[in-house]
Amino acid sequence: xxxxxxxxxxxxxxxxxxxxxxxxxxxxxxxxxxxxxxxxxxxxxxxxxxxxxxxxxxxxxxxxxxxxxxxxxxxxxxxxxxxxxxxxxxxxxxxxxxxxxxxxxxxxxxxxxxxxxxxxxxxxxxxxxxxxxxxxxxxxxxxxxxxxxxxxxxxxxxx
Amino acid sequence: xxxxxxxxxxxxxxxxxxxxxxxxxxxxxxxxxxxxxxxxxxxxxxxxxxxxxxxxxxxxxxxxxxxxxxxxxxxxxxxxxxxxxxxxxxxxxxxxxxxxxxxxxxxxxxxxxxxxxxxxxxxxxxxxxxxxxxxxxxxxxxxxxxxxxxxxxxxxxxxxxxxxxxxxxxxxxxxxxxxxxxxxxxxxxxxxxxxxxxxxxxxxxxxxxxxxxxxxxxxxxxxxxxxxxxxxxxxxxxxxxxxxxxxxxxxxxxxxxxxxxxxxxxxxxxxxxxxxxxxxxxxxxxxxxxxxxxxxxxxxxxxxxxxxxxxxxxxxxxxxxxxxxxxxxxxxxxxxxxxxxxxxxxxxxxxxxxxxxxxxxxxxxxxxxxxxxxxxxxxxxxxxxxxxxxxxxxxxxxxxxxxxxxxxxxxxxxxxxxxxxxxxxxxxxxxxxxxxxxxxxxxxxxxxxxxxxxxxxxxxxxxxxxxxxxxxxxxxxxxxxxxxxxxxxxxxxxxxxxxxxxxxxxxx
Numbered sequence: 001x002x003x004x005x006x007x008x009x010x011x012x013x014x015x016x017x018x019x020x021x022x023x024x025x026x027x028x029x030x031x032x033x034x035x036x037x038x039x040x041x042x043x044x045x046x047x048x049x050x051x052x053x054x055x056x057x058x059x060x061x062x063x064x065x066x067x068x069x070x071x072x073x074x075x076x077x078x079x080x081x082x083x084x085x086x087x088x089x090x091x092x093x094x095x096x097x098x099x100x101x102x103x104x105x106x107x108x109x110x111x112x113x114x115x116x117x118x119x120x121x122x123x124x125x126x127x128x129x130x131x132x133x134x135x136x137x138x139x140x141x142x143x144x145x146x147x148x149x150x151x152x153x154x155x156x157x158x159x
Numbered sequence: 160x161x162x163x164x165x166x167x168x169x170x171x172x173x174x175x176x177x178x179x180x181x182x183x184x185x186x187x188x189x190x191x192x193x194x195x196x197x198x199x200x201x202x203x204x205x206x207x208x209x210x211x212x213x214x215x216x217x218x219x220x221x222x223x224x225x226x227x228x229x230x231x232x233x234x235x236x237x238x239x240x241x242x243x244x245x246x247x248x249x250x251x252x253x254x255x256x257x258x259x260x261x262x263x264x265x266x267x268x269x270x271x272x273x274x275x276x277x278x279x280x281x282x283x284x285x286x287x288x289x290x291x292x293x294x295x296x297x298x299x300x301x302x303x304x305x306x307x308x309x310x311x312x313x314x315x316x317x318x319x320x321x322x323x324x325x326x327x328x329x330x331x332x333x334x335x336x337x338x339x340x341x342x343x344x345x346x347x348x349x350x351x352x353x354x355x356x357x358x359x360x361x362x363x364x365x366x367x368x369x370x371x372x373x374x375x376x377x378x379x380x381x382x383x384x385x386x387x388x389x390x391x392x393x394x395x396x397x398x399x400x401x402x403x404x405x406x407x408x409x410x411x412x413x414x415x416x417x418x419x420x421x422x423x424x425x426x427x428x429x430x431x432x433x434x435x436x437x438x439x440x441x442x443x444x445x446x447x448x449x450x451x452x453x454x455x456x457x458x459x460x461x462x463x464x465x466x467x468x469x470x471x472x473x474x475x476x477x478x479x480x481x482x483x484x485x486x487x488x489x490x491x492x493x494x495x496x497x498x499x500x501x502x503x504x505x506x507x508x509x510x511x512x513x514x515x516x517x518x519x520x521x522x523x524x525x526x527x528x529x530x531x532x533x534x535x536x537x538x539x540x541x542x543x544x545x546x547x548x549x550x551x552x553x554x555x556x557x558x559x560x561x562x563x564x565x566x567x568x569x570x571x572x573x574x575x576x577x578x579x580x581x582x583x584x585x586x587x588x589x590x591x592x593x594x595x596x597x598x599x600x601x602x603x604x605x606x607x608x609x610x611x612x613x614x615x616x617x618x619x620x621x622x623x624x625x626x627x628x629x630x631x632x633x634x635x636x637x638x639x640x641x642x643x644x645x646x647x648x649x650x651x652x653x654x655x656x657x658x659x660x661x662x663x664x665x666x667x
Contacts, residue, residue: 138186138222138223141183143218144179144215147175148176148179152175
């Protein structure tokens with residue numbers, strides 16, 4: 001089991017790194033599951049980027065914060081494109097950076113250390129049973145907290 | 160991650176955080192084995208949070224209770240949270256398939272008795288009974304609910320509860336400080352839903368849960384002279400009554416098809432049963448028909464007519480060992496040992512085929528005469544086990560059962576549901592003891608059944624040589640080994656017991 005998260009940013013980064021490597025090797029079947037935290041993260045990230053692109057277009061001005069449109073081509077939150085684009089191939093470094101930043105923000109937003117650890121463990125591919133052992137709680141609590149994390153993150157997703 | 164549901168998130172993040180905090184506290188109490196009550200935690204939440212909170216608490220409660228082999232049912236929760244029946248149905252319904260393997264068993268049982276500790280150091284503990292069982296409460300090691308070092312007012316064996324849902328009976332075991340039901344001191348009492356049992360500082364609440372109406376007690380239709388008229392059994396013509404036992408009446412009957420003379424045992428169940436339970440009972444009995452051995456009375460046919468179950472079996476012309484001792488006094492050593500050896504032959508065979516008799520006693524040793532002299536055949540093989548496992552028997556251990564406890568091993572009280580071969584060895588030895596002395600293993604005298612139970616559970620048997628001094632010391636050792644309270648200290652199997660007895664079979 002991984003070390004307790006001392007530094008949120010490192011954790012987010014390593015989670016993203018392992019995710020990106022795994023995605024390149026086609027190892028993330030849970031992306032097919034609409035409740036998976038990764039899917040949620042990708043969706044949130046993609047939506048945010050889309051909004052930024054739209055904003056940038058409206059402003060007809062790039063602005064330092066906007067990454068190239070090509071990074072997220074087709075990554076529309078309403079369709080499967082955002083996910084499909086990263087399954088089975090390595091996401092671009094720019095997209096990885098975007099994911100990391102977003103995940104960092106979402107983890108911070110959880111506010112509770114147990115929830116943060118749970119989210120990271122889940123995203124690293126541990127099963128609910130393994131997480132229950134790691135956190136010293138029952139399976140029902142893992143499930144409850146996961147539902148809670150999804151609730152909190154879904155609220156973030158809304159503009 | 161399959162099986163997710165669309166409502167699988169919370170209305171709002173703040174709702175989740177409120178619920179999660181309460182659930183964490185509830186789980187911490189569960190982990191500390193403090194037996195927290197859902198009701199208390201529910202009360203600590205705001206009104207509108209209660210339904211989603213109950214959902215979470217139920218899931219946690221079931222998860223932790225399952226670890227203790229305690230399987231709550233929808234019925235129990237409905238009883239406790241009558242306003243949330245739909246939610247309970249929903250939560251338990253979704254779990255349906257991944258419940259335990261016990262789920263099937265439970266479905267067979269229309270009622271459950273739950274004893275919940277509501278006062279004293281073990282508050283929150285719950286004991287769930289779905290079938291016929293014994294439950295000992297006290298400080299003794301053999302107790303099921305081992306109380307409380309912390310409760311000094313509890314006796315070693317304080318009281319015993321016999322359960323066969325929906326029936327439940329409590330018997331105080333001569334406890335020092337008494338047992339109280341709803342504030343009234345009792346010796347023995349039938350327990351009902353909602354009763355509060357108190358011993359020392361410990362209080363137990365009785366819950367009866369079940370969707371089915373209580374079974375009707377079966378009333379026998381008596382003749383003018385107070386006796387039961389023989390039932391009309393299809394395919395048989397009753398010749399005369401042969402005898403009466405704890406479970407029913409035995410008749411000599413002629414089978415109309417071929418004129419064969421058979422003994423027909425009838426059981427009028429104490430309580431009526433549903434079609435499903437009757438079928439299950441008869442199915443289990445039919446398995447007994449396959450048991451064939453020269454020293455076992457074979458079952459041929461069984462069924463139900465009206466309220467009465469009947470079992471047609473070999474007719475053994477002669478008497479039984481109990482009557483023999485009553486009319487002629489204790490038997491010579493060799494004769495008694497020879498009968499016991501024949502019983503053990505039968506048991507060895509049956510145990511090898513997975514059958515346990517569970518009711519070996521002098522009255523079940525039918526004595527006839529064969530070509531090689533006196534022969535003994537063991538009657539009612541397994542019938543008691545099957546009958547008592549059903550709800551139809553009602554309560555059999557506590558109450559007015561008279562002498563039937565005399566040959567019962569202690570584990571039949573402490574581990575009611577598991578009848579094992581060593582129980583038969585104990586009962587065979589107690590039977591041999593009786594054949595040799597005309598007395599029981601303990602001085603029961605006029606004892607009430609609770610005193611008999613205490614003696615069986617806690618006192619050493621009376622040395623057989625105190626009762627009859629011409630029993631050789633070495634034979635006495637064999638008999639007492641088979642009477643050990645701990646089944647593991649008895650002979651490992653019937654054959655070994657028989658072998659140890661054989662040297663005494665040629666005595667006069």
